[in-house]
Amino acid sequence: MKPGIIRVFIVSFLLSNAAALDCYYCHGRNNVTCKQEIITCMKGDQCVIISEEFVYNGISRSMFKGCSGALRCNTKTYAKVHDNLTLTYNIQCCDTNLCNKKFYEMPKPSKPKGPLCPSCLQPNILKKCESKEKVRCLNKGDKCFTFSGIFEKPDNTINNYTIRGCASSMHCRLDAGKLVGVRVLQVGVFECKYPEELRKDGKKDME
Template sequence: MKPVIISIFLLCLSLHIAAALKCYHCHQRDSDTCEQKEIECPEGDTCLTICEEYKNNKTYHSLYKGCNSNMPCGVTPYGRATDQLHLLVNTKCCNTSLCNDKMYEMPEEEEPNGVVCPSCYDNTLKECRVDSMIMCKGKDDKCITIACTVENPDGSRGNYSAKGCMSALGCEMDLSQLIGVKILHQEFSYCTDPPEVLSEEENEESEGSDD
């Protein structure tokens, strides 16, 4: 009887080992590559790659790879205040061993969607004064107002206040999960519905005037 029990135990153990998912793991701020290693993930996890592009006058790329149990997959929260300030996060998941082998990768820039938001940017924790309107793109259908103290991926720090476009998903995003830029203090952050949506003809006219 003992040999049968041992055989069943070994069979179950081998099935568990076979089912264990391995993923690449690494994390690098201010870089689009990182030195990865293989890790074994908890049961039920998938492999995850997060790419982050943060522009604050200078453009920073950051990269994270690992096991995933709670991050949303296949999403691209995006926020843009001005040509000098934007944040783009791209998450991808896969469910075969070592499938997250690619390095930094971002989707192509999306087209304007007709949504227009107030825009401003200042080095302060007070609400910045609107000085222009910005054309939103892709899934950005909300207007965001934010003021915070930030540590940039290169370690530099500053206070920033901005208004601009944000996707609904970006408005719900936990900023503590950012992999490159760090929010050290958040004075306020809220999203509102846009005050204006342009018609297709107005949208085309606005794009033409920017050329």
């Protein structure tokens, strides 16, 4: 058997026989702390801390601790209509027993340096959101998004909106069911596209 194949076999064997991790578990909706317990994750899972900040008529912060499952570890995503309407989501993973001791943790936002996207808010999912303003994206590869639907804020108030703005590519692929503060109750439209200036340069929306 070739040395390279042997190394792959050994790594696979060690991973398959690694003990499942014990992790702290709790959920603080509209709260940056929570009463935690210890759970045992599935083999292959890491311990995770998810922090979520929702800015709209005030700031709501929520967090979750548990097992990573299918989450993409160590990523930060965002969606932004304007400075007073943003959703930021931060996932941090670690791979030793009870390593997710910390609670809410949100890195400071970077200075916007990406393209411009249409920005608007329409308080009715049946009406088109006409944009007269633009918002600057954080990163060069970010996309313009349109969302219409019904969502529940972390304070349990229900909102019915169509909005347009900027989002990170990772946020465009985020499963709304993984949000820990905001709850998406109904989706009419959710689409992400590269800004027109990038599409002219050959960027494709499915990238």
